[in-house]
Amino acid sequence: MAGNSQRKGSIKKSGKGNPTAGSGGRVKRGLEGRGPTPKAKDREYHKAYKAANKVDRSAAARPKKRRTGSTDAEWIAGRNSVVEALREGVPINGVYVAEGAERDGRLREAFALAADRGISLLEVTRNELDRMTSGAVHQGLAARIPSYEYAHADDLLDAAAANGEQPLIVALDSVTDPRNLGAIVRSAAGFGAHGVVIPERRAAGMTASAWKTSAGAAARIPVAQTVNLVRQLKAYQDAGCMVIGLAADGDVSLPDLELADGPLVVVVGSEGNGLGRLVAETCDQLVSIPMANQLESLNAGVAASVVLFAISEARR
Template sequence: MPGNSARRGAIRKTSKKPAAGSGGRVKRGLEGKGPTPKAKDRPNHKAYKQAKRAEKGTSTRPRRRTTGDAEWIAGRNPVVEALRAGIPVNALYVAEGSERDGRLREAFKIAQERGISLLEITTRELDRLTGNAVHQGLAARIPAYEYAHADELLDRAADLGEPPLIVALDSVTDPRNLGAVVRSAAGFGAHGVLVPERRAAGITASAWKTSAGAAARLPVAQTVNLVRQLKRYQEAGCMVVGLAADGDVSLPDLDLGDGPLVLVVGSEDAGLSRLVTETCDQLVSIPMAGNLESLNAGVAASVALYAVSRARA
């Protein structure tokens, strides 16, 4: 309104200095800051942290993987073997009315010594918890299985002062076959078993059962890329030998058994994949009588490991 020019806010005040544009006070902000530092020189970058760990002598080996969920070991022999091996057990479950034999009494004794909870439940409930496994009235609940890193299998052989012997499985999907391979590998002096992370069996309750507890004594490692890991073993001085029905060498004629060796066993149906076959240094066949074309993965691994153990003896 006229006459109110002195009212507060009626007159727009302007700055004596012009507003900053693309020059002037922001000129320095537009100047280049030089070339981008290398990844290993940037404190927040993964490469920088790995370099620092290497300087301190800290291993950059990836963390071990786990199955993600708790597992069940079902059956008296597998449970007792697991307890003897000292693997962590959350609790023991026994079915009501189970016959007390030597294995059950030993399981109770070890559980008492280690402070492991002992729970008595119905047979039906134990069936449900173990997925209807043949539990023989006894089961153990354990944390998620912790897989070793693939390079640790070589370390284990070095610690024992022995040439490495590793069993690698190429897309073996039956956990019972995996368990059988782990059991044979432990029995014939192998230093570990390697399995792919995807499209392959893992250490489940069924694998525990078939291994008769051997999975507690022998490390099982997982790898994202089996072919890449086999090449790493080759770079470490190992010979990679694959079992194949049409192998160039018969198992009795294998002359690599006493050296650093990776034995590769194929899947139950398709055998070795093409890329794994091309990576192998040698393909070995198991002599068969009659019209039987092949053995399942667990049996084939056992036969081959026996031949290798004889060569090493």
């Protein structure tokens, strides 16, 4: 019947009065060609496209990454500790003094040092200072230091390349004493290393104690954190570095080390247990420091200093 819109293929009038063919119109447009097939390298999901657009991992193309410490700030409590931190150039956000605190020589020196460095001085109640320092024995004086800003481990290679030097990096395996960390940072800066790498967990971080022991060297040399030390050591090996680990029973004696003048990563083990098994297996060589007697081992900070001095002399 004419005008019966229920018939298959009949013309249906829309609300605007525009007829639409049941088997033409949109269907016909859908059958139109879409042009030539794009080349493989232009198709987003094709492996040729991914290969052509692979991210350049070279030092020039790699973005600089930065990590910050897990805590917002740390407190240094006590008059001697605050004065020493100010003398050593530890970064400090503010110096806090309790109301009514006795003005002795140390307090006056802390005020003078803070004023010279442009650090703010704030007076608070003794109860408030107790709360901020979590009940530490502050003697009416405390300082607030910011969280340390760690470098990315790959940036240490870039620093060497920027100076036109062979990389020299110190990696620490579970060194838990912040004073040892500070001493190693100081030695690394003094003997021309390009940075220090520490694990994120089960290891000392750049606390106020490490800052003080480094005697300001932490401001001159980057310290990087890594989630997995073994993986990072392998990444350094892929970049062309040789990795040596310090061990009392090492296969190579330090005077016989022939890798000192090339790209090198020196791994220092923990104070008590030395290198972990996986870290030791990753090293290209295990190096021992010859001793005059049967002394079991050197302190981690001292051992690192001895080896870095020997490498520095070999590179002259």
